[in-house]
Amino acid sequence: MNHLPQAWGRPRDDVYGTYDRSYLQTSTPNSHTQSPAVTGTSVLAIKFNGGVAMAADKLASYGSLARFTDVKRIRVFDKTTVVGFGGDISDMQYIDRLLDSIDVEENYSSNGNTLNAKNVHTYLAKVLYKRRSKFDPLWNQILVAGFDDDSKPFLSSADLLGTTFSAPHLATGFGAHLAIPILRRLFPEEMPVENIGKEEAVAALRECMKVLFYRDARSLDQYSLAVVTSDGVELKEDEKLEAQSWNFAENIRGYGTQVN
16 A cells, blocks of 8 residues: 555555546536626516516626626516526526527427516526526526516516515515615505506616615616516616715714714
């Protein structure tokens, strides 16, 4: 046996040949997404009379570094559905390629049927659950907006565990803590969607994006805004908050040393 300390107990290479370490190879899954590197933050969406509005800022952070400032996290599918991505950017790109392949397959099919938002959400939820079951999850939370089988506004979410949830207004990331209370105050959940106008919904999202820019360190004042109606998807990817002023900060009390 080999007498060298780093190889005690192993056969000597000069007698038995090079030591075969193949038995050390395991079949454990890749775990790159267990620690996502570049991530996006909040995605917001709200139903209104005749459609759904969605907004997401364009920042992708490398840890705490605001690294990429032009990442589009809202994806249009088949001109009838929008998908908003929060979480890992590389996993978002992987899901985007899946949607591309589904889009091509559907457009070349001969049955004449098209996928609506509810179908897309079901598919993505199954993909996320499958990857979770393999212990190699896609580190994303997504919002899917559009119309269901009855041509009614549809909005639902799915996370990295494959858990799904629907509500009149949804948000991912810090938006779930900062924006949802604002939307619930403006549009209580008992309020019928038919009572919410398109302009009101868009104005509420703009206000929420302003709050997130001030309060969420991983947010940005540039964002994408998508509005889904029966006429199709209107996507604006170069929206920007009006000139922001931090003068209000001097009137805030309760943080740090108080001088008066």
